[in-house]
Each structure stands twice: as C-alpha cells, then as structure tokens.
Amino acid sequence: MPLEWRFIQLSQSGHQLPGFSSAFSSQFSASQFRLSLTQWLRLLRAGLHAAVVFTASLALLLFLLWSVLQLFDENAVAKLD
Numbered sequence: 001m002p003l004e005w006r007f008i009q010l011s012q013s014g015h016q017l018p019g020f021s022s023a024f025s026s027q028f029s030a031s032q033f034r035l036s037l038t039q040w041l042r043l044l045r046a047g048l049h050a051a052v053v054f055t056a057s058l059a060l061l062l063f064l065l066w067s068v069l070q071l072f073d074e075n076a077v078a079k080l081d
Contacts, residue, residue, distance in 0.1 A: 035043070
C-alpha cells in the first residue's frame with residue numbers, strides 16, 4: 001500500500017470512532033466549526049467524566065499519601081516509647 005494511501009485512511013477513520021457523528025474535514029476553518037446540540041452534549045459529558053476521574057484519582061492519591069504518613073508517624077511514636 002503506498003504511503004499516501006495510509007495517510008488518507010488515517011484521516012478518514014474518524015467517522016468510525018464511537019461518539020463522533022461525522023468525520024473531521026481536512027480543510028478546517030473557524031466558520032465551519034459548528035457543533036450540533038448532540039455533539040455539545042457529548043463534549044460536556046466527556047469533560048465532566050474527565051473531571052470526575054481526575055478528582056477521584058487525586059483524592060485516592062491524597063488518601064494513600066495520608067495513610068503512608070500515618071504509618072510513619074506511628075513508627076516515630078513507637079520509637080520514642
């Protein structure tokens with residue numbers, strides 16, 4: 001397969017991805033960037049999902065850090081006794 005065909009296939013594969021209702025245009029301009037209500041809702045849902053996953057991951061990381069610090073604190077108190 002020629003190299004040019006591979007790039008064409010990559011640029012046309014966007015319409016096969018879940019969550020996308022149309023392929024991206026290779027000739028993009030700001031006036032063409034209009035999203036439907038469904039696309040805006042999908043973007044909003046994806047953004048909210050990313051925010052929730054980030055917040056939960058950060059909370060888990062902080063909890064693990066707090067747990068490790070508690071273990072170190074208990075070991076320090078035990079050495080003083």
